[in-house]
Each structure stands twice: as C-alpha cells, then as structure tokens.
Amino acid sequence: MSSTKAIKQRIRSVKNTRQITKAMEMVSAARMRKSQGYALEGRPYALASLEMLGNVLARTPLRSALLEERPVLRAVLVVVTSDKGLAGAFNSNILKRSEKWLANHAQDYPVDVVAVGKKARDYFSAKGRLASDGQNRAPRVVKEFFGFGDYADPAGIRPLAEYLVRGFVGRQWDLIEIIYTNFRSTLKQDVAVSRLFPVDIEKVKETIEHIVPERGRFSEKAISLKSSTADYTYEYSFEPSPAIVLESLIPHLLEMQVFHMILESNASEHSARMVAMKNASENAGDIMNELTLQYNKQRQAGITKELTEITAGTEALGK
Numbered sequence: 001m002s003s004t005k006a007i008k009q010r011i012r013s014v015k016n017t018r019q020i021t022k023a024m025e026m027v028s029a030a031r032m033r034k035s036q037g038y039a040l041e042g043r044p045y046a047l048a049s050l051e052m053l054g055n056v057l058a059r060t061p062l063r064s065a066l067l068e069e070r071p072v073l074r075a076v077l078v079v080v081t082s083d084k085g086l087a088g089a090f091n092s093n094i095l096k097r098s099e100k101w102l103a104n105h106a107q108d109y110p111v112d113v114v115a116v117g118k119k120a121r122d123y124f125s126a127k128g129r130l131a132s133d134g135q136n137r138a139p140r141v142v143k144e145f146f147g148f149g150d151y152a153d154p155a156g157i158r159p160l161a162e163y164l165v166r167g168f169v170g171r172q173w174d175l176i177e178i179i180y181t182n183f184r185s186t187l188k189q190d191v192a193v194s195r196l197f198p199v200d201i202e203k204v205k206e207t208i209e210h211i212v213p214e215r216g217r218f219s220e221k222a223i224s225l226k227s228s229t230a231d232y233t234y235e236y237s238f239e240p241s242p243a244i245v246l247e248s249l250i251p252h253l254l255e256m257q258v259f260h261m262i263l264e265s266n267a268s269e270h271s272a273r274m275v276a277m278k279n280a281s282e283n284a285g286d287i288m289n290e291l292t293l294q295y296n297k298q299r300q301a302g303i304t305k306e307l308t309e310i311t312a313g314t315e316a317l318g319k
Contacts, residue, residue, distance in 0.1 A: 004302065007295040011288055018284035024086070025277035032270035035263055036183070038152075049253050064250050065169050066199045072174040074110050076142070076167065077101060078160075078196070079124070080180040080262065081117035082269045083146055088276035090181065090189070090269055091119040097191045098179050102139060112173070113139040116160065116262070118146055152262045154255065161255040168197040180261045181268035187275065189268035196258070199250060 079098050081091045098113075098120075105111060115121040121144045145160050167173050176197040182190045239245075 004295060004298050007291055007298060011291045011295065014284050014287050014291065018281050018288070021277045021280040021284065025274050025281060028270045028274035028277060032186070032267050032274060035267035035270060038263055045256070049249070049256060064199075064246050066165065066197060066250050066254070069198050070174050072109050074112070074173050075105065075175040075177070076112040076114055076164075076173045077139070078114045078116060078164070078176065078178040079120040080178065080265045081115075081119035081123075082265075083118045085119070086276060087269050087273040090272035091117075093191050094179055094181060095120070095123050097193065101177070101179065101193060106139070109175075111139050112142045114143045114145070114160075114164070115141050116145045116148070121146075148262055148266070152259065152266060154259050157259045157262055158255060161251065161258045164196060164258075165251050165254065173197070178258070178261060180265045183264045183267040183271065186271050189271060194261070196254065199254060 077098065079094060081094050085091070102111060113120075113124050115124060121141060124139060124141050143163060148156055164176055168176055175195070177193060177195050179191065179193050182192040184190055
C-alpha cells in the first residue's frame with residue numbers, strides 16, 4: 001500500500017496535468033471558432049467565383065485542360081492531417097480512410113501521396129506495403145507541406161494548389177483526390193474524400209456550400225448566406241480572351257476550394273483536440289477524487305493505528 005506522502009505527490013502531479021489539459025482545451029476552443037470564422041468569411045467570395053465560372057463555361061465552347069477527363073495512368077492522393085498530436089482519433093481516422101482508399105485503387109494504377117501535415121508524412125514514410133510477390137508497393141510521398149498553421153491564409157495554401165495544377169496539366173497524374181476532415185459540429189467531424197482533378201464544378205460547389213456547420217454559433221449564418229446566392233445571368237465581355245480568362249479563373253477557384261478544405265481540417269483538428277483535452281481534464285478530476293479518498297482512508301488508518309498503540313502503551317504502563 002502506498003504511503004500518504006506518495007499519494008500526495010500523485011495528487012499534485014494529476015492536478016498539474018489537469019491544469020495543462022484545461023488550458024489546452026480553452027486554447028483549442030478559441031482556435032476552432034477562429035478557423036470557422038475564416039472559412040465563413042471567404043464563403044461568399046468562393047460562391048461568387050463559382051457563379052462566374054459557370055456563366056463563363058456556358059458562354060464559350062472552350063474547355064480548360066483542368067477539366068479534361070482522360071484514362072488514369074497514375075494518381076495522387078492528398079492526405080490532410082495535423083502537424084501536432086493530442087487530438088484524439090483525428091489523425092488515425094484520416095489515415096485509416098487513406099489506407100482504405102489505397103487498397104481500393106492501388107491495384108489499378110500507381111499512386112503517389114502528397115502529405116499535408118507531419119502526421120501524414122511520418123505515417124507514409126515509415127509504413128511499407130508488401131504485395132503477394134514480396135515487392136514493396138508502399139505509396140511514394142512525392143511532396144510534403146507543413147506549417148499551414150491554425151489560421152491558414154490563401155497565400156499560404158497557394159504552393160499546394162499550384163503544385164497540384166502543374167502535376168495535372170503536365171500529365172504527371174491523371175487523377176488527384178484529397179482526403180480531409182469536414183467539420184459538422186463541435187462533436188462531429190466526418191472524414192471526406194473529394195476529387196480535385198479533373199475539376200468537377202458540382203463537386204467544387206458542394207464543398208463550398210457545406211462550409212456552414214450543422215450546429216453551433218456559426219450555423220445561424222447559413223440562412224443569410226444561402227439567400228445571397230441567387231442565380232443571375234450576366235453577359236460577359238472577355239479581355240483579353242475567353243481562353244485566358246478561363247485558364248486563370250479555374251486554378252483560382254481550385255485554390256479557394258483547397259483553402260476551404262484546409263480550414264475545415266483545422267477547425268476539425270482543434271475541435272477534436274478540445275474534446276480530447278476536456279475528457280482528459282474530467283478523467284484527471286476523477287483520478288484526483290479517487291486519490292483524495294484513498295489518501296483520507298490511509299491517513300485515517302494511520303491515526304487509528306497510532307491511537308491504538310498509545311492506548312495499548314498506556315494500559316501496559318498502568319499495569
């Protein structure tokens with residue numbers, strides 16, 4: 001049985017741990033709300049860009065190379081995880097979904113991986129996949145992107161978007177898909193798989209429209225945002241030419257799509273970490289209660305023992 005001194009040290013240690021997890025919970029909550037706010041602030045602009053693209057495509061027979069459907073000879077999977085841990089099952093859920101995707105597609109064509117976040121880089125760099133013939137068919141990590149941070153901005157996301165555009169236009173890959181976490185509410189985040197290339201306008205629209213969460217303080221903005229997306233039929237004058245406008249507009253819209261996916265993942269990461277730290281704080285409180293009860297029992301047992309010894313000694317002296 002532990003001594004009262006050892007129990008007191010454990011209580012002090014657990015108390016310090018609870019203070020740390022409580023602070024991390026509050027920080028994660030603030031960052032989650034800020035990430036949501038950034039995503040919602042950019043949503044009207046993204047919807048306006050999407051509307052413009054639809055009108056441009058409807059008024060010109062030109063098509064961009066980014067819209068080209070072609071046989072898949074090689075694909076790339078963009079896996080969006082976090083740079084840090086202590087976020088519950090956030091990263092493991094994404095990596096499990098990535099493994100499932102690779103199992104379904106790796107036999108059809110070679111697959112590369114673009115790792116967004118250190119957790120994805122570490123996982124795919126360390127993991128090997130052996131085929132039945134003994135060959136290692138682990139996906140090759142062709143590019144790594146870190147430090148998008150808690151509050152990503154379009155300029156920070158641009159290198160990732162430009163890298164993917166160059167790879168598809170240069171026929172390095174014929175299919176590009178991304179796995180990220182879609183923020184639904186504080187307690188619910190879904191791992192989502194979306195195709196980036198060839199560009200599917202409906203998929204882009206679906207991604208942008210799902211930015212408003214189902215519940216929480218930001219869900220109230222859904223009505224006002226949807227009401228501001230009426231259909232218009234503008235007539236456009238192209239300068240310098242429709243082809244140049246189209247080649248500039250589609251990559252920009254794709255950049256906005258990737259930007260919102262990163263923001264969704266950031267909000268989901270902070271939400272998962274907030275919940276994990278909240279659970280850790282509650283568990284620490286339960287452990288403290290159990291240790292305090294154990295300490296009081298031990299202390300009471302010691303006092304009772306001392307009183308018994310004193311009484312026995314007094315009786316022995318009296319005889």
